[in-house]
Amino acid sequence: MKPTRAVLLVRISYRKPEDDVEETGVEGEGKRRRAEFSKGIGRQEDDGRALAERLGWQIAEVIPEDDTSAFKRRKIKLPDGTSALRTVRPGFRRALELLASGEADGLMADDLDRVARDPRDLEDLIDVVESRRPRIPVESVTGSLRLDNDANITMARVMVAVANKSSRDTARRVTRKHEELAAEGKPGGGGFRGYGYTADGHEPVEAEAAIVREIGARVLGEWDGWTEEQRAKIVPEVGESLNSIAADLVRRRVPTVTGKPWGSRSIRSVVTKPSVAGLRAYKGEVVGKAVWPPIIPVETWERICARLAGRARNVDLTLQRWLTGVLRCSLCGRMLMGWQGTGGVRYWCATPQGGCGKIAVNAAFVENEVERQVLELLSKPAVLEQLRHVADTETSADARAELVEDEAQLKQMAGMWARREITFAEYTEARRIVEARVKESRALIHSRAPRVLRALLEGDVTDGWGRLTPAERRDVVLALVPGYDVLPHDRSYGNKFNPGRLVPLG
Ligand SMILES: [Zn+2]
Numbered sequence: 001m002k003p004t005r006a007v008l009l010v011r012i013s014y015r016k017p018e019d020d021v022e023e024t025g026v027e028g029e030g031k032r033r034r035a036e037f038s039k040g041i042g043r044q045e046d047d048g049r050a051l052a053e054r055l056g057w058q059i060a061e062v063i064p065e066d067d068t069s070a071f072k073r074r075k076i077k078l079p080d081g082t083s084a085l086r087t088v089r090p091g092f093r094r095a096l097e098l099l100a101s102g103e104a105d106g107l108m109a110d111d112l113d114r115v116a117r118d119p120r121d122l123e124d125l126i127d128v129v130e131s132r133r134p135r136i137p138v139e140s141v142t143g144s145l146r147l148d149n150d151a152n153i154t155m156a157r158v159m160v161a162v163a164n165k166s167s168r169d170t171a172r173r174v175t176r177k178h179e180e181l182a183a184e185g186k187p188g189g190g191g192f193r194g195y196g197y198t199a200d201g202h203e204p205v206e207a208e209a210a211i212v213r214e215i216g217a218r219v220l221g222e223w224d225g226w227t228e229e230q231r232a233k234i235v236p237e238v239g240e241s242l243n244s245i246a247a248d249l250v251r252r253r254v255p256t257v258t259g260k261p262w263g264s265r266s267i268r269s270v271v272t273k274p275s276v277a278g279l280r281a282y283k284g285e286v287v288g289k290a291v292w293p294p295i296i297p298v299e300t301w302e303r304i305c306a307r308l309a310g311r312a313r314n315v316d317l318t319l320q321r322w323l324t325g326v327l328r329c330s331l332c333g334r335m336l337m338g339w340q341g342t343g344g345v346r347y348w349c350a351t352p353q354g355g356c357g358k359i360a361v362n363a364a365f366v367e368n369e370v371e372r373q374v375l376e377l378l379s380k381p382a383v384l385e386q387l388r389h390v391a392d393t394e395t396s397a398d399a400r401a402e403l404v405e406d407e408a409q410l411k412q413m414a415g416m417w418a419r420r421e422i423t424f425a426e427y428t429e430a431r432r433i434v435e436a437r438v439k440e441s442r443a444l445i446h447s448r449a450p451r452v453l454r455a456l457l458e459g460d461v462t463d464g465w466g467r468l469t470p471a472e473r474r475d476v477v478l479a480l481v482p483g484y485d486v487l488p489h490d491r492s493y494g495n496k497f498n499p500g501r502l503v504p505l506g
Contacts (some may be wrong), residue, residue, distance in 0.1 A: 001134065001137075001369075002055070002056045002058075002106075002137075003057045003058065003104075003105045003137055004057075004058045004060075004105065005058065005060040005104050005105050005106070006052065006057045006058060006059050006060060006105065006106035006107065006108055006137075007059075007060065007061050007062075007063055007093050007095045007098055007099065007104045007105060007107050007108070007179070008045065008048045008049070008052070008059045008061070008062045008063070008108045008109070008144060009063050009065060009091065009092065009093075009107065009108070009109040009110075009115060010044040010045055010048070010064050010065070010109075010110065011044070011064075011065045011109075012062070014266060018467070023238055041121025042159055044141075044439060045062055047110060047141045048108050048109070048110065048141060051108065051139065052108060052139050055139065057106055057108065057137075057139070059108070060104060061098070061104065062325075063091045063093030063095050064091060065090070065092060067091060073421050079411055081405050086262040088133045089121065092115070092121060095107060096124060096125065096128050097266065099128045099129075099136055100128050105136065105137075105140045106136060106137045106138070106139070107125075107129075107136065107137075107139075108138075108139050108140070108141075108351075109139075109140050109141070109145060110140060110142065110351045111140055111141065111142045111144055111145070115138075115140070116156075116160050118160075119157065119160050119161055121481075122157060122160045125138075125147070126147060126153055126156075128285060129147045135147065136415070141371060143310055144159065145168075154424075157158060157414075158414050158417060160247055160423075161322070161410075161411060161414035161415075162411075162415050171378060175253075179280045179415070193257060194257075194273065194275060195208055195211075195256065195257050195266075195270040196208045196209050196211075196212045196242075196270065196275075196276055196295050197275065197292065202292045202293055203292070204289065204292075204293060209295040211249070211254055211270075212270055212271060212276055212295045212296065213295065213296060215245055215267055215271045216271050216296050216300060216304045217272065218240040218245050219240065219241060219242075219245070219304050219307055219308065220239050220304060220307060221234055221235065221236035221238065221239040221240070222236070223240070223423075223498075226420070239307060241264075242264035242267045242268055242308075243263075244261050245262075245267050246261075246262040246264055246266070246267050249262040249267075249393065250262050250381055257344065271296075271304055271308075272301075272304065272308060274290075274301075274303050275290060275292070276294065276295045276296050276467065277294050277297070277298045277300075277301035277302075278290050278292060278293055278294030278296075278298070279297055279298065279301075303471075307471060308435045321337075321338025321345070321347065321363055321367075321470070322367070322470035322471065322473040322474045322477070323336075323338070323363075323366060323367060323370060323474070323477070324336070324337050324338045324345060324347070324474070325474055325478075325483075326474060326477050326478060326483050327347050327366065327483065327484050327486050327502075328356060328369070328483055328484065328485050328486065328505065329349035329356060329358070329485075329486060330359065330486055330487045330488070330503070331349070331356055331358050331359055331488070332349060332355060332356040332358075334349055334354065334355045334356070336348055336349055336350075336359065336360075336361070336486060337350045337358075338363060344362065344363075345360050345362075345363040345364070346360045346361060346362055346363050347360065347363055347366060347486070348360040348361075350376070352405070358488065359486050359487075359488060360373050360489075361486055361489075361497070362497060362499065365497035366497070369497065369499050369502060370477060370484070372504070374465070374476065374477055374480060375461070375462055375465060377480055378456075378461045378465075378480075379461070383480075384457065384461075406434050406438045409434055410431065410438070411436070413427055413431060413434070414427070414429055442453075452468070452472045452475045452476055452479075453475075453476065456468065457474060481504050481505065482504075482505040483505045484502045484503060484504055484505060485502075485503040485505060486501055486502060486503075487500070487501040487503060489501070
């Protein structure tokens with residue numbers, strides 16, 4: 001059965017004119033090449049049409065695709081209606097839709113790497129191809145793309161995995177460069193070095209490191225430099241405000257990197273950037289351990305970040321009101337916030353924060369009820385056993401470093417199999433093991449709970465609970481339940497709190 005409505009996918013690949021000059025050494029050549037740029041697509045189309053004629057296919061549509069966003073990911077809708085993170089490729093996605101809907105009955109492209117550079121794209125294509133009996137025919141001019149039987153599909157998977165690895169290696173090199181720049185405080189070159197480290201970003205500057213540690217201790221309410229009078233004003237669970245710390249550093253004439261005076265923003269930034277904990281970050285995400293030594297231990301740094309994040313949500317009240325982020329409005333779906341109003345302290349679907357304002361619940365009542373439920377859960381041996389198992393596993397920082405390694409290993413194994421250094425059976429078995437580990441690391445990374453849980457489970461649980469900070473209580477609650485929906489107040493209960501208003505989120 002020969003396709004009568006096939007899609008021809010041609011890929012636009014931009015190249016910089018300078019590259020052309022470098023390549024040819026002839027001035028003006030870049031310009032000529034640019035003029036030839038549209039011919040590049042034309043040539044792909046000619047080649048595709050010639051092959052179609054040879055095979056007896058009819059091309060119904062030519063879809064050009066822009067290559068510039070090859071590794072940017074975004075949430076998109078898959079042909080089966082679900083959504084997932086994928087490389088942004090509108091042309092490729094349109095081709096898949098045409099094939100899935102039956103509007104097109106064959107796919108032709110220049111080369112395999114023009115069709116699927118990301119293994120996930122290839123899997124989506126395979127799903128569509130295999131959704132019909134017989135399979136939807138796929139052909140490429142270079143002959144590299146064949147999905148007509150299981151062996152060819154397996155080969156395509158390995159080739160894409162290997163091609164993807166080399167692209168990712170490039171991406172990783174670029175990433176690493178950016179991480180280093182970010183750690184030095186020089187995004188995209190220029191600018192200032194990061195506070196606390198030398199200009200190459202690898203050695204701590206001791207005087208500055210001491211200030212970073214001091215700021216951290218003051219935020220955590222654990223500094224030993226306060227006078228008795230100052231200390232009396234500080235609630236350990238809240239710590240000192242950023243403005244107050246900034247004012248003190250200005251008064252002491254502690255220099256900044258830029259020469260601008262300290263402010264709450266610069267105070268926050270020097271103490272929350274991952275580099276001070278010896279972590280590598282890229283685009284705000286920690287990606288692993290850094291080559292430089294930490295100024296603050298990772299666990300302390302995590303506590304500082306958590307505390308400042310808590311403050312940002314609703315000033316100090318959030319720190320005390322540990323169910324902020326746990327309770328959800330059953331009417332509009334927003335999270336309730338700790339709120340001081342005329343009716344006392346409540347959790348409220350706060351209108352100033354965009355909520356509907358219709359759900360409010362007395363803070364003490366609801367906290368007592370959730371505390372009761374948590375302690376009851378923690379008194380069950382089976383629950384404790386399960387939590388101990390979770391808490392015993394590595395911390396999320398280690399999990400992150402492991403994840404980076406495991407993902408690199410997956411790519412390596414595909415390469416080893418492609419080079420016939422291991423058998424297919426060995427490859428699939430090894431892949432199964434590593435993939436299971438990747439899944440586990442991901443789950444751990446998503447939860448900050450293991451550290452808090454470990455501390456809690458070390459001793460008497462009820463005792464330990466009483467000593468937890470509000471932020472830690474929130475972590476424990478969220479490790480046990482995803483949260484609660486709060487139903488409207490039923491007037492027949494009068495002023496009494498009805499625990500039935502709390503519905504655990506599935
Ligand atoms: Zn609401």
